[in-house]
Amino acid sequence: MRQSILPVLTVVLIILGIWYLAAAWMNATWTLQQAERAEQTLTTVEVLQDTMQQDRPKLPAPHQVAVELWETTAEKKITSKRSLVYHGWITLSATLLGFAIGTGLGILLAVGIVHNRAMDMSVMPWAIASQTIPILAIAPMIIVVLNSVGVTGLLPKAFISAYLSFFPVVVGMVKGLRSPAPMQLDLMRTYSASQSQVFWNLRLPASVPFLFTSLKVGIAASLVGAIVGELPTGAVAGLGARLLAGSYYGQTIQIWSALIAAAVLAASLVGIVSLLERLTLHKMGMRT
Amino acid sequence: MLSQTEIDGFAAPDAAPEAVIEARDLQLVFETSDGPVQALKDINLTIEKGEFVSFIGPSGCGKTTFLRAVAGLEKPTGGTLTVNGMTPDEARRARAYGYVFQAAGLYPWRSIARNVRLPLEIMGYSKADQESRVKKVLQLVDLEGFERKYPWQLSGGMQQRASIARALAFDAEILLMDEPFGALDEIVRDHLNEQLLALWARTEKTIGFVTHSIPEAVYLSTKIVVMSPRPGRITDVIPNTLPKERPLDIRDTPEFLEIAHRVREGLRAGHAYD
Structure with missing residues (x-):
């Protein structure tokens, strides 16, 4: 842990450095244009100062995003429409519901694929095909279709999120359920074990490490799905809605802070899954 | 003939x-x-x-x-x-028969006792019977005291002995x-x-x-x-x-x-x- 702090900090500092340089360079054009219009001449220091504090910069400087993040999380009541925590929660609830649906569906499909030859041949190509369709194209369709049958609110977003997250779960679980060595399956045959006994005693426990790897990919995909699901609906709440509103009004600082919030949320979700993984494998007695 | x-x-x-x-x-x-x-x-x-x-x-x-x-x-x-x-x-x-493979093939998620119990569970022995049989065969292969250990905590020879115990657990001829x-x-x-x-x-x-x-x-x-x-x-x-x-x-x-x-x-x- 301690050994990794220095490299991680170094990388963070480098990224911040590049970010500041890029902000100065990109925002300078506007500063200079404004100065020209006002027939002023600015010193280099003045130009640099201005690039760091514009209202609608092309690229907001890191400290502007940090201030915005602070104001919209810590200084707003979480019930406020301007609170990122409020919007984050809206997106998070869709993410978690979608993740649950996607994981359940993925596990069921994987169990079917492993035990049924017909499903093995038929489901996998469709699962792969489903992932080649751009999510941005199909998301509005899902929302429109579900709306027309009266399903609104959280569920349509959760479905889009599930649509993205079931796939890694299927792939990982199929691999996991098939991971026992031939010898292990032979051993079960010498006990004349039934297919369900083989499943519960051997295939399922053997698949757990694979499942968690998939879940980490899946939960990040779920979040992307939930955010994308908020874009075409003209949703008024959620991180996606913040992104959309920000882009309508050229509020780059708001966009960037929503982006950072989404990234932090994704990282925390993956971190929680990793923690669950460690606890589960430890409880199962496996060396991690 | x-x-x-x-x-x-x-x-x-x-x-x-x-x-x-x-x-x-x-x-x-x-x-x-x-x-x-x-x-x-x-x-x-x-x-x-x-x-x-x-x-x-x-x-x-x-x-x-x-x-x-x-x-x-x-x-x-x-x-x-x-x-x-x-x-x-x-x-x-x-x-x-009981079958012992080249590799011990113990389940890493089961303790030694629960590995030996596996065939008994599958074959539907009663809980009490499972208990006494596991105890008996672990004694037979000289592994008493290792019931709660996990396979990775045992040496290769001990793992193989546990797998022999597993094959003996249901007392096949x-x-x-x-x-x-x-x-x-x-x-x-x-x-x-x-x-x-x-x-x-x-x-x-x-x-x-x-x-x-x-x-x-x-x-x-x-x-x-x-x-x-x-x-x-x-x-x-x-x-x-x-x-x-x-x-x-x-x-x-x-x-x-x-x-x-x-x-x-x-x-x-x-x-x-x-």
């Missing part, structure tokens, strides 16, 4: 009263992408109750295939094979062992050989034991079956005249070396024309 009942797969009890495993003109052909491979050809062998029979031969001689056929894991393509007078499949359902000590170093192997002999003497099981090692085969068995490849067949069946009581240093006696010599000759004969 064959009575009608034997052909039907049911050995007449008076014909071979002690025969536990009986193969008559057994053939086994694998269909591979390179064409058929004759894994077993004209195998005739009788293993009697309480015998310790070793199968020795180079890779591809069919020794493992024969053991797997006895276990019902491979289907013979010709001849007859009976286990306790039943077909291998019936014998398996009747829990006639026959123990089939496929190179169980092949992956272990010689010191551990000697120790386990000694323990296996003691275990065999105590339990009076019938044991089929596949090995690559001549000393191991001679040290352990009452009968040594020498096999050779392409096609897999038996080239010699050597009765072992060593006394039942066998300390490790019996391996330096002239009798031991004589039998080992005959095994070596048999292996060489099998290789004469390739």
Whole structure:
């Protein structure tokens, strides 16, 4: 842990450095244009100062995003429409519901694929095909279709999120359920074990490490799905809605802070899954 | 030689009263992408109750295939094979044998006791019965005190002993062992050989034991079956005249070396024309 702090900090500092340089360079054009219009001449220091504090910069400087993040999380009541925590929660609830649906569906499909030859041949190509369709194209369709049958609110977003997250779960679980060595399956045959006994005693426990790897990919995909699901609906709440509103009004600082919030949320979700993984494998007695 | 009942797969009890495993003109052909491979050809062998029979031969001689056929894991393509007078499949359902594989193959998510309990759970033994059987077999392989350990906390030799305990847990009459000590170093192997002999003497099981090692085969068995490849067949069946009581240093006696010599000759004969 301690050994990794220095490299991680170094990388963070480098990224911040590049970010500041890029902000100065990109925002300078506007500063200079404004100065020209006002027939002023600015010193280099003045130009640099201005690039760091514009209202609608092309690229907001890191400290502007940090201030915005602070104001919209810590200084707003979480019930406020301007609170990122409020919007984050809206997106998070869709993410978690979608993740649950996607994981359940993925596990069921994987169990079917492993035990049924017909499903093995038929489901996998469709699962792969489903992932080649751009999510941005199909998301509005899902929302429109579900709306027309009266399903609104959280569920349509959760479905889009599930649509993205079931796939890694299927792939990982199929691999996991098939991971026992031939010898292990032979051993079960010498006990004349039934297919369900083989499943519960051997295939399922053997698949757990694979499942968690998939879940980490899946939960990040779920979040992307939930955010994308908020874009075409003209949703008024959620991180996606913040992104959309920000882009309508050229509020780059708001966009960037929503982006950072989404990234932090994704990282925390993956971190929680990793923690669950460690606890589960430890409880199962496996060396991690 | 064959009575009608034997052909039907049911050995007449008076014909071979002690025969536990009986193969008559057994053939086994694998269909591979390179064409058929004759894994077993004209195998005739009788293993009697309480015998310790070793199968020795180079890779591809069919020794493992024969053991797997006895276990019902491979289907013979010709001849007859009976286990306790039943077909291998019936014998398996009747829990006639325990099988020990080359790798211990313990489940990493189960403690040692729960690994040994696995067959008992699958076969539906009562909780109390499971408990007492696990305790008994762990004692038999000298692993008491390790019940709650996980496989990765044990050495390779201990893991293999746990897997033997697992095979013994449901008290099958026959123990089939496929190179169980092949992956272990010689010191551990000697120790386990000694323990296996003691275990065999105590339990009076019938044991089929596949090995690559001549000393191991001679040290352990009452009968040594020498096999050779392409096609897999038996080239010699050597009765072992060593006394039942066998300390490790019996391996330096002239009798031991004589039998080992005959095994070596048999292996060489099998290789004469390739």
